Amino acid sequence: MARNTEAASPTAPQDIVEAAGMPVGSGNMKPEYDTRLANEDLAPLRRQKWSWYNIFAFWMSDVHSVGGYVTAGSLFALGIAAWQVLVALVVGIVIVQVFTNLVAKPSQKTGVPYPVVNRAIFGIKGANIPAIIRGIIAIAWYGVQTFLAAQSLNIIFLKFVPGSAALLEHEFLGLSALGWISYAILWVAQVALFWNGMEVIRRFIDWAGPAVYVVMIVLAVYLVSQAGWENVSFDLSDPSQPDVGFWGSIGLMFMAIGIVVSYFSGPMLNFGDFARYGKSFSAVKKGNLWGLPVNFLFFSLLTVITASATVPVFGELITDPIHTVERIDTPFAILLGGLTFVTATVGINIVANFISPAFDFSNVAPHRISWRMGGMIAAVGSVFLLPWNWYSNATAIHYSLGLLAALIGPLFGLLIAGYYVAAKQRIKTDAMFTMSETGAYWYSNGYNPNAVKTLLWAGIPTIVLAVFPKMFADLGMVDVSWIGNFTWFIGCGLGYFFFVLFERMDPRVPTFDGETDGISDGTIDGAAATADSEPPAISGEIPVQQASSR
Numbered sequence: 001m002a003r004n005t006e007a008a009s010p011t012a013p014q015d016i017v018e019a020a021g022m023p024v025g026s027g028n029m030k031p032e033y034d035t036r037l038a039n040e041d042l043a044p045l046r047r048q049k050w051s052w053y054n055i056f057a058f059w060m061s062d063v064h065s066v067g068g069y070v071t072a073g074s075l076f077a078l079g080i081a082a083w084q085v086l087v088a089l090v091v092g093i094v095i096v097q098v099f100t101n102l103v104a105k106p107s108q109k110t111g112v113p114y115p116v117v118n119r120a121i122f123g124i125k126g127a128n129i130p131a132i133i134r135g136i137i138a139i140a141w142y143g144v145q146t147f148l149a150a151q152s153l154n155i156i157f158l159k160f161v162p163g164s165a166a167l168l169e170h171e172f173l174g175l176s177a178l179g180w181i182s183y184a185i186l187w188v189a190q191v192a193l194f195w196n197g198m199e200v201i202r203r204f205i206d207w208a209g210p211a212v213y214v215v216m217i218v219l220a221v222y223l224v225s226q227a228g229w230e231n232v233s234f235d236l237s238d239p240s241q242p243d244v245g246f247w248g249s250i251g252l253m254f255m256a257i258g259i260v261v262s263y264f265s266g267p268m269l270n271f272g273d274f275a276r277y278g279k280s281f282s283a284v285k286k287g288n289l290w291g292l293p294v295n296f297l298f299f300s301l302l303t304v305i306t307a308s309a310t311v312p313v314f315g316e317l318i319t320d321p322i323h324t325v326e327r328i329d330t331p332f333a334i335l336l337g338g339l340t341f342v343t344a345t346v347g348i349n350i351v352a353n354f355i356s357p358a359f360d361f362s363n364v365a366p367h368r369i370s371w372r373m374g375g376m377i378a379a380v381g382s383v384f385l386l387p388w389n390w391y392s393n394a395t396a397i398h399y400s401l402g403l404l405a406a407l408i409g410p411l412f413g414l415l416i417a418g419y420y421v422a423a424k425q426r427i428k429t430d431a432m433f434t435m436s437e438t439g440a441y442w443y444s445n446g447y448n449p450n451a452v453k454t455l456l457w458a459g460i461p462t463i464v465l466a467v468f469p470k471m472f473a474d475l476g477m478v479d480v481s482w483i484g485n486f487t488w489f490i491g492c493g494l495g496y497f498f499f500v501l502f503e504r505m506d507p508r509v510p511t512f513d514g515e516t517d518g519i520s521d522g523t524i525d526g527a528a529a530t531a532d533s534e535p536p537a538i539s540g541e542i543p544v545q546q547a548s549s550r
Helices: 052-063 066-075 082-110 128-160 162-169 177-195 198-227 245-263 265-269 281-314 321-328 331-364 371-384 387-391 394-405 408-422 429-433 449-474 481-505
Strands: none
Touching (some): 052 198, 052 331, 066 281, 066 331, 082 265, 082 281, 082 408, 128 371, 128 408, 177 198, 198 281, 265 331, 408 481, 449 481
């Protein structure tokens, strides 16, 4: 079998390729790296300098969105007491925090993104399987989030450009002319932000998260002042619903926990794409602590206060912040609120649905697809999916994205089992960039059969549980559709169990016992030391750039 023996060229100052928009040379492209597996976007970072605040701001951008607002508000309408919802929110988000820390560690320690880490588990070629699955999901939701942000922009146009109302009468492919204009504006804006690279994105989310909070607090204070604090009730449940009783409320609490974890399952799976920039694992964990339990709980309280105040102010419960701002109907409120929710939605879109497929698709063919090109594939693909046509169709989402999303749990459980149990947190970073058939992660023709079998054994039952209960309920048969809220847990557990089982029956993942050179063993902070006080590089071949004193 013919193999590409061309070695990767060392990075030179004049090279135009950049590491995911980082300064030239940020990716440690070693001469022996195979060009079919490596480019500066995917290579280990020379310097990892994100602080805990950068990670905290990432989660603020991920939480602050129209979808996050509606999701948090919907939990308070499940029919259980407000304190039970808060308990479920805290439990759910702590679970997210714990699992996010688990998936962050291998990427922070090696300095490579999520799809590259999977090479150690799935094999050099097999890593494209989880990358493509996650990439397709991100493309679809990228289109949806852009459409939701366009709805906010539509409101601004209709308020300040009266003639724009005529554009609503013309429609093409299911979207009005005004909708196309708003969608195009946001599409271009997001691409421009993405194109400028990770450092610009980092600065954007550092600013966007706090800015959205300020406006949301102002909105909540305004509505409460209009309603009167004594008229605000935190019980958003429908009074016409029958009392569910004690055990019924416990079941609904577990359902709320499942909804919270499922909501964050996508960015949680590929969080390594961001954790790789963390200057230490402790900084990543601190950012996750402030960005998940603290941030999400405060956001949820702010959400329920705002939603609750809409009842006495407008005479009905409004859980969509775009509609809330629209009902205030003052030019300043519409302009400020509309732009805020545009900013919030762009923030979550960039961090959750743009960067992930950029790395995922680049991983498929690094010598042909850069990080920027991978992102553009996602951006262009999102338009062709015409997300506005199927977003309002719950059945379409369920049988398309629901099927793919059911695989996120198994992929997560598989990665955790592979890194912490099979590999014992020991990865040979350089071995993830060679196509040699004698390489540690070549396995069987580039695929780890244990990982592929696990995905089938864990994925098929999870897909069945995600798809068929709703089908049975729609046909008037037994309704067990509630189980759909727990498919992530089921899939994660199955993925973990089967991979551990198969690796014990037929061990494939190497642990490199007795080796030290070039090994990330889970104790050294990052691919290279980023400050004088930090540990040395994991490999003597990786040049360490000392941090300048400030």
